[in-house]
Amino acid sequence: MEDNSIYRDLFFEETDENLIILNQEVLNLEQQPEDKGIIDSIFRAAHTLKGMAATMGFTTMASLTHAVENVFELVKQEKLGVDTHLISLIFETLDTLTDIVEHIRDDSEEDVEISSLVSRLEAVSNQTEGELTVNESKAKKQDTFTYDFPHLEVSDYVAIESATSSGYTLFQIGVKVDEDSMMKAARAFLVISKLEQLGDFVQMKPSAEELEQGNIDDSFALYLVSKESKEDILEAVDGSSEISEVWIEAVTDAQSVKQSSDLEASETIEKVESKASATTQTGRSASRQTIRVDLTRLDQFMNLVSELVIHRTRLEDLSHKNNVVELNEPLTQVERITSELQELVLQLRMQPFNVVVQRFPRMMRDLTNELGKDIQFLTEGEDTELDRTVISEIGEPLIHLLRNAADHGIEMPDEREKAGKPRTGTIKLSAYAEGNRVIVSIVDDGKGLNPRFIEESAKRKGISTEGMTDEQIQQLIFHPGFSTAASVTGISGRGVGMDAVKEKIASLNGTIETTSEVGTGTTFRITLPLTLSIIQSLLVTVGEHTFAIPQAVIDKVNRFEETEAISVHHKEVYLYEGKTIPLIRVADVLNTPSSEDSLKHIIVVLIGDNYYGLIVDDLIQQKEIVIKKLGKELNSVPHFLGSTILGDGGIALILDVTSICTRKKVTVHE
Amino acid sequence: MSKRVLIVDDAAFMRIKLKDILEKNGYEVVAEAQNGNEAVEKYKEVNPDVVTMDITMPEKDGVEALKEIKAFDKDAIVLMCSAMGQQTMVMDAIRAGAMDFIVKPFDTERVIKALDKAVS
Numbered sequence: 023m024e025d026n027s028i029y030r031d032l033f034f035e036e037t038d039e040n041l042i043i044l045n046q047e048v049l050n051l052e053q054q055p056e057d058k059g060i061i062d063s064i065f066r067a068a069h070t071l072k073g074m075a076a077t078m079g080f081t082t083m084a085s086l087t088h089a090v091e092n093v094f095e096l097v098k099q100e101k102l103g104v105d106t107h108l109i110s111l112i113f114e115t116l117d118t119l120t121d122i123v124e125h126i127r128d129d130s131e132e133d134v135e136i137s138s139l140v141s142r143l144e145a146v147s148n149q150t151e152g153e154l155t156v157n158e159s160k161a162k163k164q165d166t167f168t169y170d171f172p173h174l175e176v177s178d179y180v181a182i183e184s185a186t187s188s189g190y191t192l193f194q195i196g197v198k199v200d201e202d203s204m205m206k207a208a209r210a211f212l213v214i215s216k217l218e219q220l221g222d223f224v225q226m227k228p229s230a231e232e233l234e235q236g237n238i239d240d241s242f243a244l245y246l247v248s249k250e251s252k253e254d255i256l257e258a259v260d261g262s263s264e265i266s267e268v269w270i271e272a273v274t275d276a277q278s279v280k281q282s283s284d285l286e287a288s289e290t291i292e293k294v295e296s297k298a299s300a301t302t303q304t305g306r307s308a309s310r311q312t313i314r315v316d317l318t319r320l321d322q323f324m325n326l327v328s329e330l331v332i333h334r335t336r337l338e339d340l341s342h343k344n345n346v347v348e349l350n351e352p353l354t355q356v357e358r359i360t361s362e363l364q365e366l367v368l369q370l371r372m373q374p375f376n377v378v379v380q381r382f383p384r385m386m387r388d389l390t391n392e393l394g395k396d397i398q399f400l401t402e403g404e405d406t407e408l409d410r411t412v413i414s415e416i417g418e419p420l421i422h423l424l425r426n427a428a429d430h431g432i433e434m435p436d437e438r439e440k441a442g443k444p445r446t447g448t449i450k451l452s453a454y455a456e457g458n459r460v461i462v463s464i465v466d467d468g469k470g471l472n473p474r475f476i477e478e479s480a481k482r483k484g485i486s487t488e489g490m491t492d493e494q495i496q497q498l499i500f501h502p503g504f505s506t507a508a509s510v511t512g513i514s515g516r517g518v519g520m521d522a523v524k525e526k527i528a529s530l531n532g533t534i535e536t537t538s539e540v541g542t543g544t545t546f547r548i549t550l551p552l553t554l555s556i557i558q559s560l561l562v563t564v565g566e567h568t569f570a571i572p573q574a575v576i577d578k579v580n581r582f583e584e585t586e587a588i589s590v591h592h593k594e595v596y597l598y599e600g601k602t603i604p605l606i607r608v609a610d611v612l613n614t615p616s617s618e619d620s621l622k623h624i625i626v627v628l629i630g631d632n633y634y635g636l637i638v639d640d641l642i643q644q645k646e647i648v649i650k651k652l653g654k655e656l657n658s659v660p661h662f663l664g665s666t667i668l669g670d671g672g673i674a675l676i677l678d679v680t681s682i683c684t685r686k687k688v689t690v691h692e
Numbered sequence: 693m694s695k696r697v698l699i700v701d702d703a704a705f706m707r708i709k710l711k712d713i714l715e716k717n718g719y720e721v722v723a724e725a726q727n728g729n730e731a732v733e734k735y736k737e738v739n740p741d742v743v744t745m746d747i748t749m750p751e752k753d754g755v756e757a758l759k760e761i762k763a764f765d766k767d768a769i770v771l772m773c774s775a776m777g778q779q780t781m782v783m784d785a786i787r788a789g790a791m792d793f794i795v796k797p798f799d800t801e802r803v804i805k806a807l808d809k810a811v812s
Binding site: 073076077203204205207208211212215234260261262263264 | 774776778779780782783786787790791792793794795799800801802805806809810812
């Protein structure tokens with residue numbers, strides 16, 4: 023095993039990838055049990071896994087994948103039908119495989135018990151094998167007919183006759199390429215180029231042109247006139263690998279061929295159809311081609327670009343101050359290139375939401391079965407891209423929310439029917455971008471969060487609900503150590519509460535809120551930052567300090583006169599486009615004196631669906647800034663996203679506008 | 693006597709992997725080359741029983757090298773090593789007289805089968 027250690031990383035990467043494919047495709051197969059493309063893809067993935075495991079010397083894994091492969095071999099040959107029982111067995115196998123892989127990853131022995139699973143898989147294979155022996159003779163006969171021989175034209179018969187009369191023999195040759203062979207067309211081409219040296223082709227199917235374009239199923243068929251014997255032809259072709267069968271027969275009566283080729287016309291149509299689906303399959307996998315990059319290198323790249331941006335800014339500043347005109351042109355170039363670099367590195371860090379989502383359908387399926395409920399799980403916006411840090415961290419809270427929705431949200435089918443709802447409940451997970459944030463929502467049409475239950479439970483736990491509205495009571499589910507489940511089931515309520523979910527999301531600079539209506543359903547709305555590193559910002563001053571405001575939230579910037587502040591219910595508001603919006607004096611919030619004499623500006627920001635007006639002193643400029651996180655020591659200081667280094671080497675704090683604008687709500691809650 | 697193999701591949705990793713597979717299965721790797729030019733030189737020098745030839749290589753690609761080797765020795769047994777998606781190149785190689793081809797990533801069983809067949 024030691025010699026293989028250098029391939030370990032690659033092995034794990036590819037194994038993980040293939041396991042994901044398997045889980046996904048088996049799930050698809052349950053929906054479309056007849057789909058050849060899906061079956062092929064499952065077979066391929068299982069085969070790849072087996073090959074890799076065997077190469078690495080992981081025998082347990084190899085024998086288990088081998089058993090799965092056998093089962094799918096039968097499915098592929100349509101000797102075994104796909105039913106829920108089979109799907110569940112396969113899923114169980116996949117889980118065991120995942121366990122084995124984890125064991126290997128941890129360098130522990132491959133001590134997962136698989137014998138019962140293997141024997142169950144073998145039972146499935148053998149069961150059909152039994153039937154097979156009965157029909158064997160019939161099946162064999164059918165084999166010969168799977169070759170799709172080309173049609174012979176009248177001119178062909180003329181040529182055949184003249185050839186046979188001068189000592190040539192007409193051969194009907196069918197060749198099957200290994201089903202899992204890659205580049206089947208090239209395999210076929212190899213055999214054909216060998217045959218070509220032995221005689222002349224009369225007709226070939228698929229045609230030479232089709233072959234060159236790569237259009238071929240697992241087999242091809244042709245007519246060859248040759249002076250060689252059947253054995254010599256067989257031997258010539260036998261030297262090629264990955265050919266599973268060569269069927270060859272000398273034809274004595276050319277006319278008999280004519281009839282049989284007519285008979286096969288109906289089969290041809292089917293073949294064409296399956297070929298079409300196979301082509302789309304390859305098209306799909308080709309578009310997925312990517313290069314793997316070590317994540318730490320990507321982070322390093324990101325950091326270097328950030329540094330570069332800082333120094334570019336400093337250079338610009340110096341050139342400006344010293345009025346070095348010659349520097350302007352190269353600086354513009356540097357600016358353009360660094361901007362492109364920045365954009366690129368940001369894109370590199372982005373991953374589609376799908377990376378997280380892809381494992382959920384399987385989980386929801388299992389949950390549905392386990393709970394005995396009818397649940398339809400929908401996803402939307404899988405293409406939405408998020409920073410990879412967010413992607414890698416968001417899975418856990420989402421799983422928790424989804425489990426909760428399935429377990430506590432959706433009612434039992436009978437209960438739903440009584441309530442006048444469809445028996446099948448729906449849980450929808452969607453993601454979409456909104457400004458520089460991404461919104462992830464989980465919506466279920468279950469029984470909703472009943473404020474009375476929550477209230478009662480809160481009282482039992484000694485949490486006061488005095489003077490709270492129903493909405494506020496519903497938010498209590500995020501309170502530390504709160505669980506609404508009457509009984510702790512195996513699915514949710516394992517002690518990790520919603521407060522953990524909230525905390526996790528907060529650590530990603532995100533927020534979570536819930537709206538729920540009793541009897542109708544519950545919505546969780548998670549707001550996440552799109553990226554965590556470089557942003558466009560507006561630099562402003564308040565008193566003697568410089569602050570940066572993320573551009574993405576800014577709707578409008580205006581001059582501000584004190585007379586424009588209107589006082590309503592002891593609160594200051596501002597008239598913006600015919601609506602009154604809350605006025606927030608940044609100097610007051612941050613407890614820093616504002617300069618008395620300078621002109622004031624109002625920055626109108628949009629947070630969620632609400633506008634707020636922020637009052638600052640002066641505007642400096644628009645600038646791209648690199649967010650440097652504040653150290654852990656400053657974690658408890660609110661209202662700042664981080665800091666950034668300015669061109670002159672000074673430091674500006676970046677305002678967390680969301681926190682500043684919603685700060686009052688927070689104080690009411692706590 | 694074990695068959696003598698010349699491995700041609702520009703990636704050291706692939707050469708090591710292939711060498712490992714071959715030597716474990718009773719083949720003797722007599723030379724390695726990392727581009728087409730080297731391949732032709734080494735072929736003339738060591739006269740191997742069989743050559744495994746990568747297709748995409750710097751300086752001179754595998755198909756060109758195959759043609760030159762075939763011109764030098766028309767009975768040369770050359771197996772092409774191709775990555776997925778190089779079908780056209782593989783077909784060119786077959787036209788130029790390649791005996792067989794193996795597709796990367798290498799599957800031990802397939803590699804050995806192809807070689808066994810090629811040298812038999």
